[in-house]
Amino acid sequence: MSDRSVVFQLLGVTLLWGGNYVASAYLLTAFSPILLAFARLTVTCLLLIGVSLRGGGIAKPNRQEWVLLILIGVTSSLLYQIFYFVGLARTSAGNAALIIALSPVATAFLARAILKERLTAFKLTGALVALAGVAIIVLNGGRVTDASSGDLFILLAMTMLASSVLLIRKATMTMKSRDVTLYSTIIGTLLMIPAAGAERLQGHMYYSGQPYPWALLIVMALFAQGMAGLWWNHGISKVGASASAMYMNIPPFVAILVAYAVLGEPIRLAQIAGGALIVAGVTVSNAKAKKTSNRGDYVPWRRI
Template sequence: MSGNLRSVYLKLVLTTFFWGGTFVAARLAVKEAPPFFSASSRFSIAGICLIALTAWYAAKEGKPFPVPKNVRELALLFSLGVTGIFCYNAVFFTGLKLTTATSGALIVAINPLLTAVLSALWLRERVTPTQAVGLLVSLLGVAVVISKGSWAVLANFAFNKGDLIMLGAPLCWALYSILGKKALATFTPLAATAYAALFGTMLLVPAALVEHAVAGGPIPSFTLVGWLAILQLALLGTVVGFVWWYQGVGRIGASRAAVFVNLVPFFGALQAALFLGERVVLPQLVGGMLVVAGVYLGSRIKVQPDGKDPQRVPGDGVGNTVAGAGQGEAKA
């Protein structure tokens, strides 16, 4: 293996490590500040960086900053901000305020397969028998995780509220990914993500103000630990993770890079144990293994006969990169 290829694989592993860490960072952030304040802090920083990167890449290629040409394109980009940034992070931060980072990472790991199912319903894409089996296995794993392996919990619907809220995250991400496929017909992944972050932040900030007005009390703030968590979410989990992920996709292809996303729940549980002292119990271990096995089974993609690698690119599972499941080549 060449040194350049080793560097690509290392960056992909580190990216999934950063994405796994977002569950821990979000858990730390919402211990100090409300969910919408935490989310708006994250994407205010990430949005500025993503817009700056988009402008830099455009200038580097001698092109103007990409702007929507009509109301339809503007509405499409706005819908990315609504689904993938605002809604996703609303349930992400709220859920992690009420459940563990480990459970959150395991539940959200079902993102790619739920996206495939909704794509079949909305875009009329074909769901293979293997994908269907993978989805069922993953759903079984999620059921084990949220029920803590207890039949009584399932029978009495005595679920943890945070786990139930986290179930909304894969749905938001699936909608975001499907809309992202349409956006990639006009915008690069970086540009689409920058706009999603911009519009998402424009919605998150007013929500944070309403959140504070309802709750009352002093203006929310973070300690050093809280700000480090926000910076991890914004810079490592969003900006660096995005750039490194698409560098990897460009170098080895989407189907090969997609395998690495299965490391996210593992790294999430590992960092939760190291930094939060969370203990992985047997039902989480079994459920997590079923989720990862199902995602791996359902996400296996064959290279097309013409040698092209289909661009089914998973996102970070935390709503950080757009257009995650885009297909075809994006235009500048």
Template sequence: MMKTPGLAMTYAKLVMTTCFWGGTFVAAKLAVLEAPPFHAASFRFTLATLVLFSLVVLQWWGKGRQEPFPIPRGSRQIFGLFSLGLTGIFLYNAAFFTGLKFTSAANGSLVIAINPLVTALLSAVMLKERLRPSQVTGLVISFIGVVTVISRGSLEVLQQLSFNPGDMILLGAPLSWALYSILGKKVLGSFSPLVATAYATLFGTVLLIPAALTEELLGIGTAHFSLQGWLAILQLALLGTVLGFVWWYEGIQQIGPGRAAPFINMVPLFGCLFGVLLLGEQVTWPQLVGGILVVAGVACGTLSPSLRGTNENAQKVKPQQIKA
């Protein structure tokens, strides 16, 4: 039986994790003010890769080096980890940083909040998993919420399809993350979440660096980070990626994926809050209404009786990769 102080610490870490992830939208917005999107993403994941592999080495060393160091063996494992880097790191962050260059941090956090439901929908299509009625309802509610946000509550915007390009680009992020999550189910059969994420960031960084060099060759720009810019990169790499990842899976191990999943709903709330406090963004009524619908839809799709019961079997389940 877990002691109450330990349980309280677990909940506190999960709240802080969603706070870190909400903060990534502001940090990314600040980073792309001083560097092109792929430059910002490259700096973020180069640093994250170094730290993650340091953790992998420490974990392996702490176990007495009784097993071989975890490295991918054979083309199947290499391709699996490369596919995670391609979808969850390269494609996701291409949409994430590029979209935030043109739209607000608040809008970004609200659009990307539909990650869990897009994953459920794509899992139904690709893996033939059954969608529960609550998930279908949640998808519809969240879709209405996202449309409200990106249309700015205007029928004229919908009729003329004159959407903010950043909002439209950001829609690629939940799709990329859904593919990453589905592919991750197979890869996690061979590697721990920490090892899989370390290799995903490595392969993703290998793809991001040439893209950053291409930005420079095309005259799009290069990185000129101020102290604020470097602090944004550190937040993205250390808090949003490394520490957020570690604390999230600690939470899953302690209370199970079912009880941890609802905390994801706090990410857009923190994203909007930080956008207002740190960037001076104005929260409009379409964002407020759309945000409520998005969060309500995600809650409807994830807070089902079957999910609540998964915590009893948490140790038997490989946790699904979630937005980090």
């Protein structure tokens, strides 16, 4: 697959994740946080199993790969989902967008420390420019609220997301990204069963009796979580952890556009300026990633 196709896939992920902000906020009025996360993961698992079986079967991981898959499942499918939905239910979408947008910076520095990826001036500049764009959008969008317990949960979610990017990058050095997505999602879903049980025992579980919220849940699970997850892990395997992480800055801008189209919220000049900075930051970082891809950043898929 060409580099251009990978870029289009990563841009597709940002569109799906940007719309997911609005959809998730709505679904949290119809479902309790842990139940929502568990139900979405379950639907995603069914999709990924079907994709894998149709794509020629599933590779069997070795012992070292199982360790990585478990860690990815815990960070990206279990803890990230729990922290994200619990946090989003307790804080504003603006706060959540800003905090999660810090993950590219965290990923870049973790990639330098753990995976020895080069922290070039282009990557650092791109990260800071894109983050400045996110700050302009959120701070001038009138969406920031006082610090709350929800912000702490979103901060934990951001940390899990940044950590999982590095783990996915390492796992896709020896496994297909499709298999990594499948195994880690199944592991995370299974591990979330006790959390869902605890939510029910504590009397905090609730769900809608109307068909529309369930239909929206299934659609978002299939596309914003399932297909986007496949494209996201594929992108990490192709362009590296730091370059892929730059795209995490775009969903807040997309969310503003979706909110305008769906909810009729106005778009401010500061939001347009912030969006331009986000695009500029991603472009700068991605252009450098392409230039360095022939010096070890690209690692092809390999079946075990």
